[in-house]
Amino acid sequence: MHRAYNSILELDEPQMKATVNLNLGTFYLKVGNLKKSQIYLETALDLSRNNGDQFGEMNTLDSLGNLYEKTEQSLLAYITYHDALAIALSIGSTQGELDARLNLGRFYLHAESWDDAQTQLQLALELAERTQSAKETAAAHETLCELYKARGDAGQALHHSEELRRIERELFNAARDRQTRNLSIQFEVERAQREADSYRLRTELEQEARQMAERQVEERTAELAQAQYEVVTRLAMAAEYRDGTTGDHTRRVGVMSASLARALGWSEARAELLGIAARLHDVGKMGIPDSILLKSGKLESSEFTQMQTHTLIGATILSGGHSELLQLAEEIALTHHERWDGTGYPRRLAGAQIPLSGRIVAVADVYDALTQIRPYKKAWTHEEAVQELRAEAGRHFDPEVVEAALHVLCGAAPQA
Structure with a gap:
């Protein structure tokens, strides 16, 4: 590993150097060698900033925040996570924002800052659900469950625990042909129902309240479009579950x-x-x-x-x-x-x-x-x-x- 690292250092490829340092720092963080991890991650951060690579800087900050938490440098962890969130928002990185908000939520939870933890985790959950990021949705539910347990709110803790279990079942019970047929039937029923509703509303209200009817037709059409999008997304995910x-x-x-x-x-x-x-x-x-x-x-x-x-x-x-x-x-x-x-x-x-x-x-x-x-x-x-x-x-x-x-x-x- 280090022979390859030294070879890369000899090349005039600053972005590659930053990436390699980030990967090595993350590796040592996972295996518990925090001293080496900090050296590589801080080097990667300097290189990314010098290269103007905000995406690389954001990812490095994410790992550095985890390192600072493990080494009980709470203030540095807090600043690092906030910097990562600021970059994610400035470059429009949805994944970066998700990671930063989840990290901040966990940080506030460990610091027993319940309200701040709830704010960040709820924002992360909404974003994960909106972008259909199943892994991050599960992580948000899991941490929210821990939060509400700590606050003594058994009802909310149970709700998020159940949501976590539901997502895990969806991820590990890959949708097969039967599920596909069910989704297709569901789609056709939804489509037929929306079209019937639209037709009935047009005929019943055309003379009496045309403008109101048209608005309701638009709403039904939007609902159909949303139903189509959801079915398309689930069909696509079912297909990918087949190949792992x-x-x-x-x-x-x-x-x-x-x-x-x-x-x-x-x-x-x-x-x-x-x-x-x-x-x-x-x-x-x-x-x-x-x-x-x-x-x-x-x-x-x-x-x-x-x-x-x-x-x-x-x-x-x-x-x-x-x-x-x-x-x-x-x-x-x-x-x-x-x-x-x-x-x-x-x-x-x-x-x-x-x-x-x-x-x-x-x-x-x-x-x-x-x-x-x-x-x-x-x-x-x-x-x-x-x-x-x-x-x-x-x-x-x-x-x-x-x-x-x-x-x-x-x-x-x-x-x-």
């Missing part, structure tokens, strides 16, 4: 797809819709046997052929929907593995034959897969993944979408 993840991949692919759409000139509303629909790109994997889906080694030819059918399965699951969201999700599920040169699957479409939504999600899906650790590979660096996108432009990917991705990922200005 918890929804982070689909969430990242959705965010990146929306960013690419904006860079390509899509309207904000349309880009947001794409970001939601993109989360269902791999929903068809729920129809792939575990023996293939969870296999850590290279797939046999017959296994790979069966894996390819997840595009058709996903399109079938999503077919027949009347909403723009589900129609877009069906299109993406079917076409996100097509290739620009016509060698993709399942229909070997080429060039502009591939819907733009599928071309966009293909780039976002591959970039995220490359930069994340998988059982069969290590994570690529951002630079390696960007180079791969450049190399595959015109072969795997639409060159125009790759150019937009370089603009989003690297800040390169799109060519005219």
Whole structure:
């Protein structure tokens, strides 16, 4: 480890040096070597600040706060957590804000500052629920349970304990085919009920109170849109549970797809819709046997052929929907593995034959897969993944979408 560390120190890569120091500091913090941890973390903090890397500074402050708490340097821990929260809010990092508020909540709890602890933890819980961050939601409930136990509020402590157990069951009891069918039925019932309500309100109140009826129709439509979003999110998470993840991949692919759409000139509303629909790109994997889906080694030819059918399965699951969201999700599920040169699957479409939504999600899906650790590979660096996108432009990917991705990922200005 230290040989590699010394090699990196010889390179003129300040951001890499900061990252390595942060990783070493976090490692020593976990194993209890607090003295070494402090050296590496404080070095990482200095490097991040010198580099102007606020994201790296925020993450380092998070670990330093934990270190200062373990070494009973309460004032430093308090200042560090607040600094991390301030940076997260300034750069718009939802995850950073979540981590900082959870850390502050725990800090105030240990300091027996009950009201401050409750404020931070409640804010963290609301943010975690709004962004559907299951792990952080569970952490907030767990700490709130401890808080209310300490305050002697058995009712609230029981409520948060039950919520914690509920989330744990959802995370560990992966939703399978039966749950998917139930969610689909629930969605259709919700849709039919909302449409019936809207129709009844329009006909009964049109003459008497048209404006009031229209407002209620809008409310029902908004409720339907929310129901669709919730079902889409749960379906996406159910698909990812099948291959051992918890929804982070689909969430990242959705965010990146929306960013690419904006860079390509899509309207904000349309880009947001794409970001939601993109989360269902791999929903068809729920129809792939575990023996293939969870296999850590290279797939046999017959296994790979069966894996390819997840595009058709996903399109079938999503077919027949009347909403723009589900129609877009069906299109993406079917076409996100097509290739620009016509060698993709399942229909070997080429060039502009591939819907733009599928071309966009293909780039976002591959970039995220490359930069994340998988059982069969290590994570690529951002630079390696960007180079791969450049190399595959015109072969795997639409060159125009790759150019937009370089603009989003690297800040390169799109060519005219």
